[in-house]
Every structure is written in structure tokens, then in C-alpha cells.
Amino acid sequence: MTLYETIFARRSVRQYDEALPDAAALPEIQGYLDNVGQLPGQSARFEIVGRDRLKGGFAPYAILAYAAESEAACVNIGYTLQGIDLWLQSQGLGSVWCGMATPLEKSPEYRILLGFGQTSVPPRKGEDDFKRKDVSEISNEDNAVARAARLAPSAVNLQPWLLTFSDRQVEAKVNVRGIGRVLPGRLWLFDMGIVLKHIELTLTHEGKVVKELAINGSGKSLSVSARY
Ligand SMILES: Cc1cc2nc3c(=O)[nH]c(=O)nc-3n(C[C@H](O)[C@H](O)[C@H](O)COP(=O)(O)O)c2cc1C
Structure with a gap:
């Protein structure tokens, strides 16, 4: 599926297959994050962590987004991470935006996270x-x-x-x-x-x-x- 087609099939995934964390895929995902396009003048950083580094959340893994506090930085993270949300789901994985979960390690630059992992629910039909x-x-x-x-x-x-x-x-x-x-x-x-x-x-x-x-x-x- 293309990213455009995934718009019509994606969902917030809150149930994950715990048995299949598929750690082999993580370097590929980090590579995608390192090269993803951002809005002009913006440079958010993205880090993949396991659930053991989070408070709350549904997924076995999360992508933490960091940037200095500003409205534009948050809009940029929305734009960039939504491309990643669609890309993960186009690869057959599940993902979910999570404003309520937080990393255990505090950082003033932490803004939000996207949980992800092997989904146990099917994509939407349309x-x-x-x-x-x-x-x-x-x-x-x-x-x-x-x-x-x-x-x-x-x-x-x-x-x-x-x-x-x-x-x-x-x-x-x-x-x-x-x-x-x-x-x-x-x-x-x-x-x-x-x-x-x-x-x-x-x-x-x-x-x-x-x-x-x-x-x-x-x-x-x-x-x-x-x-x-
Ligand atoms: C910025 C943002 C934060 C969100 N935070 C949470 C959250 O903390 N917990 C949760 O269950 N869903 C969270 N969601 C998911 C939304 O509830 C969900 O996208 C919305 O209900 C539409 O459902 P869908 O994504 O399945 O289409 C968040 C979504 C966004 C965009």
C-alpha cells in the first residue's frame, strides 16, 4: 500500500501481539526516521524506545519526538510523525499517537510519542x-x-x-x-x-x-x- 492508500486503512492500534516484537525491523525504522522529510526550518529528533522506558501507553515500542518548545515545532512533529504513522501501517505494523504516555526519563525537549508494534487488529476496510x-x-x-x-x-x-x-x-x-x-x-x-x-x-x-x-x-x- 502507498502512504496515500494507507490513509483509508489506518487506525489507532491499542492491541499488540506481544510475542512478536520483531527487533530486526528496528534499525530499518530508525533509518526511515533519520531521513524523513520535515517542514522547512524544522529539525525534530526521533528515538525508538521499548515499553520499559515508558509510563503508560499501549504498544511494545514507541518513537519519542524531541524539539525545542514552539508551536511550529509541534506542528512539524505532527506532520512528520503522521508520515511515519502511515508508513508503519503500510508495512503491516500497528501504531498509535499517545499524548497521555510519557518517557520515564524526563527531557525539556520531549514533545509526544507514537507507539508501534505488531498489530493484533486488522486494518480498516475503507x-x-x-x-x-x-x-x-x-x-x-x-x-x-x-x-x-x-x-x-x-x-x-x-x-x-x-x-x-x-x-x-x-x-x-x-x-x-x-x-x-x-x-x-x-x-x-x-x-x-x-x-x-x-x-x-x-x-x-x-x-x-x-x-x-x-x-x-x-x-x-x-x-x-x-x-x-
Ligand atoms: C496528538 C494525538 C494524541 C493522542 N493521544 C492519545 C492517547 O493518549 N490515548 C489514546 O488512546 N489515543 C490517543 N490518540 C488517538 C486518537 O484518539 C485517535 O486518533 C482518534 O480517536 C481517531 O481514531 P483513529 O486514529 O483510530 O482513526 C491521540 C491522537 C493524536 C493525534
């Missing part, structure tokens, strides 16, 4: 298997990009984005309603990067050349955009 808002609630147009953006994972499934299509540009603004009350911390910043990855993959799948990915504004006026 769009109907997803619990999401209607496209009309998140976008001013119903098209392939909006449908793939709709399936992006988000903390507490809030889907805190509103897409606007204009001339050769897609912009996703933060939909602030309820965010402050429901979400701990600023997990929605990761969500904005995650949706940007789904937007980029769909544009590329449609044969468009993505010329610029950007983070605009800040706080609840933040948006992400893709120009093609």
Missing part, C-alpha cells in the same frame, strides 16, 4: 469504518483532499480543522470551538501538522507538485497551508 465529522463540517469543498483530510487522526478525535480551497492553495485553519476546554495541553498543534501531511499526500497522489508547505499565524489563529 472510509465507512472511520468515525469522523462530515466533509461539509470541515471544508468549503468536497473533493479528494478534503476526504483524506477528514480521515486524519486527532487528539480525542476532535478534528480541529477547517479547510479552505482557493487558487492552487489549501489552507487548514484551527477550529477553536471547544479546544481549550476539552484538550489537555496544546495537542491540537500536532493535529494541524497531521492534517497537513494528509493534504500533501493527496495533492501528490493527484499528480500536483506541492511548491510550499507553511505554518501561518499563531495560537488559535494558526493555520497550515499547502501551495501547488
